Amino acid sequence: GQNIDQPTEMTATEGAIVQINCTYQTSGFNGLFWYQQHAGEAPTFLSYNVLDGLEEKGRFSSFLSRSKGYSYLLLKELQMKDSASYLCAVRNFNKFYFGSGTKLNVKP
């Protein structure tokens, strides 16, 4: 079966750095995506990794290790608006497998 694991919930302080981990076991792999979803809203794309290494986009970075089935999303200089759920998704051809999401609470 397909398995995507993320922590359920995390809390961090405004201005700090937080790392959200994702481990996966899937029958195939064509890339790993991170999405942000605010309560009551649609998921929005944050990052995509298909090769090992770090991808940086402003305050957000994502890392992938295919041999370890592991990824993380790094959020720097946290802002209150970063309070949301963060979804890890693995693509296998035209199928996407999502984790349950990590709810991030940013406190002042």
Next chain:
Amino acid sequence: ETGVTQTPRHLVMGMTNKKSLKCEQHLGHNAMYWYKQSAKKPLELMFVYNFKEQTENNSVPSRFSPECPNSSHLFLHLHTLQPEDSALYLCASSQDEGGSYNEQFFGPGTRLTVL
């Protein structure tokens, strides 16, 4: 504005009703998807369409019937649903080109309640 619209945004229906959800993408993408999002559970892929052809049916009960008349429109027809089908139904689209896989753009979703 994400370029993917869904109607209605909220729907309440009885178990014997027939209703349809509509999705439209204005991004020129060639692939469209239906997902179900229930509380505390992962997003579940239901159906995938590439160039109007259904390429994936993820063991979805027949009371859910998709329709894709063209690359820009996607429908989900609902019939004799169960209360456990109450969830947020999300539509998404992406541009798939050969071996290059691009991110999905999601619509705002339809919040469905089955009484």
